[in-house]
Amino acid sequence: MKVVGFNGSARKKGNTACSMNTIFTELEKAGIETEMILVGKEKIQGCIACHGCVKNQNEACSIEDDPVNEWIQKIKEADGLLLGSPVHFSGVAGTMKSFLDRAFFVSSVNGGLFRHKVGAAVAAVRRSGGISTVETLNHYINYSEMIMPSSNYWNVAHGLNPGEMEQDAEGKQIMEVLGKNMAWIMKVIGYAKEEFPPPETVAKTMTNFIR
Numbered sequence: 001m002k003v004v005g006f007n008g009s010a011r012k013k014g015n016t017a018c019s020m021n022t023i024f025t026e027l028e029k030a031g032i033e034t035e036m037i038l039v040g041k042e043k044i045q046g047c048i049a050c051h052g053c054v055k056n057q058n059e060a061c062s063i064e065d066d067p068v069n070e071w072i073q074k075i076k077e078a079d080g081l082l083l084g085s086p087v088h089f090s091g092v093a094g095t096m097k098s099f100l101d102r103a104f105f106v107s108s109v110n111g112g113l114f115r116h117k118v119g120a121a122v123a124a125v126r127r128s129g130g131i132s133t134v135e136t137l138n139h140y141i142n143y144s145e146m147i148m149p150s151s152n153y154w155n156v157a158h159g160l161n162p163g164e165m166e167q168d169a170e171g172k173q174i175m176e177v178l179g180k181n182m183a184w185i186m187k188v189i190g191y192a193k194e195e196f197p198p199p200e201t202v203a204k205t206m207t208n209f210i211r
Contacts, residue, residue: 001186002033003118004078006071008085008096010040015124015159018166019175020084023122026179027080032186037074039096040086042067046098053106059113061102072103072113080118080186081146083137090129092136104140108204112145116198118186119146120178122155124165130156149185151178 005024009016017036024034044066052062059076060069075081083100085092092100107113121137123130134155141148155178157171158164165171 001079003080004074005036005082008093014162015165016084019157022175023179030183044095044098047101054109059110076113083121087125087129087133114144126160149181
């Protein structure tokens with residue numbers, strides 16, 4: 001089993017990475033492989049609404065000069081997904097959101113590539129805006145019919161300078177509990193999915209309010 005994590009921070013060893021690594025430690029204890037990808041340092045363009053991914057049905061975004069298509073396949077091949085972002089103006093970092101908009105739209109219009117994977121989201125913040133950031137990340141997970149583990153509080157850790165989240169005892173525990181629960185759910189699904197196959201994918205019903 002494998003979990004791939006996407007870190008929306010530009011800091012390789014910042015508090016977002018520390019939070020995600022705390023979760024990874026628990027996953028690795030359970031024998032689950034992990035990989036972290038740093039999104040914040042990349043140049044990721046937002047979706048241009050060309051609908052090429054709808055037309056081509058090739059599991060790829062039509063923008064091909066960045067790593068988004070490679071990352072889409074990494075998520076597809078993984079059993080679990082961890083999304084992490086620093087808080088920018090009470091929201092998700094811009095580069096991270098551009099990646100998520102494109103990747104999850106490609107997934108949704110190509111048969112639900114991320115469907116029934118285990119997915120979780122975390123945020124690192126100096127003071128406030130962490131919950132709204134996690135909620136935004138959770139929208140992608142929920143929309144994709146993924147299965148979401150929880151922790152014993154909101155998935156937010158506090159700190160300003162790199163590594164300060166280690167001093168947030170509650171925040172660190174939140175990440176540890178999330179990692180344990182994520183590993184457990186992944187193993188339960190792994191053991192049970194042959195006996196209880198997932199429901200078939202249904203075609204999306206679209207209802208517009210202006211006709």
